[in-house]
Amino acid sequence: MKTKSAQTVLAESKMNQISILNRANVFEAGLFSWGIPEETARELSAHHTEINYAAGKLIFSQGSPADIVMWVVKGVVREVCPNPKGTQTLVRLATAGDVLGLADKLNEKGQWVRRFEAWTASNCVLAIVTRDHVRNLLKAMSAEELLALSERMNSAAAEWVQYYATFLGLSYRERIEMVLAELGRKFGIADGDGVLLTFEPTHSDLAEMIGSSRPVVGRVLTELADDGEIGRRERKYILLRGGTIEAAVNEVAHVANGHAPASIQLAASSRQRSAPLQRQHRWSR
Known part of the structure; x- marks a missing residue:
């Protein structure tokens, strides 16, 4: 019989393996649920750049430029809303397939900026594409x-x-x-x-x-x-x-x-x- 410790290790390894093998499928499934055509979704998930982040690192801060679209390939990300009095609210824990920056906004100059900030809660792999690339794909719809x-x-x-x-x-x-x-x-x-x-x-x-x-x-x-x-x-x-x-x-x-x-x-x-x-x-x- 497996020990409790061995069961825990096995569970974590299964979760990590699923995230790695199905990371594109998870992201694409989310795009499909929004009504994005299959060809467009696959194009978006296939042509991206992956970046590694260590745990506890700032990914982007509130008010920073939002000229790229990001989603989590592997790991856990904390999306946080800083409050005026120095406190903060944890909006969500994002994981494989989740898009970061869905709450981005246009500032007074018409520029896309981050509404929240994001920090890695574990070692992470993030995928990025430019907003221009996304815009061009949407034009074809x-x-x-x-x-x-x-x-x-x-x-x-x-x-x-x-x-x-x-x-x-x-x-x-x-x-x-x-x-x-x-x-x-x-x-x-x-x-x-x-x-x-x-x-x-x-x-x-x-x-x-x-x-x-x-x-x-x-x-x-x-x-x-x-x-x-x-x-x-x-x-x-x-x-x-x-x-x-x-x-x-x-x-x-x-x-x-x-x-x-x-x-x-x-x-x-x-x-x-x-x-x-x-x-x-x-x-x-």
Whole structure:
């Protein structure tokens, strides 16, 4: 029988292998969902330059020129919104196939600039193409195709507005449950005990994502552990099998697109397990 440590290593290797082998497919699938023709999507994904970044590096800052389009080939990127008083909000954790800079804007001079800033959370490989190249590809699309693209992009933007409007009306526990479910979809690997998160957000990450503080995050995670929703294996979190968060990971509704899973409810406090994992009572970092 494989040890827990060996299972963790195997899960991480599987996730990394999938990201490498299917990185173009993941990105292209996102383009297809926007209504971009297959030929255009493949042209865009095929003709790009890849750049390696070490963990903890700034990719672009708020207000910097946005003359290139970037997407994640491998690794995890933190997209952050700096706030006027020196604080910041973690907008999302981007991974393989995600486009960076979707929220770019035009400044008063008509130049594209970055609305947020991006930092690598791990060693990353990013793909870049120029906006001119993207513009030329779009010019080759028909009027009907461009209209469909415009409608889908407008729908995607509206879904983000709906998501945050919904998110703000939830308790801190419900917010963390939604965030953990989304992390399970992005970074989760099926495991005998539930869903193993191969990327672990820090306590600061979660606090920024739910608009709260680190002590609040610690208290909520303690509640979730006591209620049998999450477990701990070495330095990884597991969304425990049979819990509402683990169930939400497999739901069709996608949190990032503004849909709050119906099953995200307060967990039953008396759930029992025959072989519980180590419970998490405080974030260690």
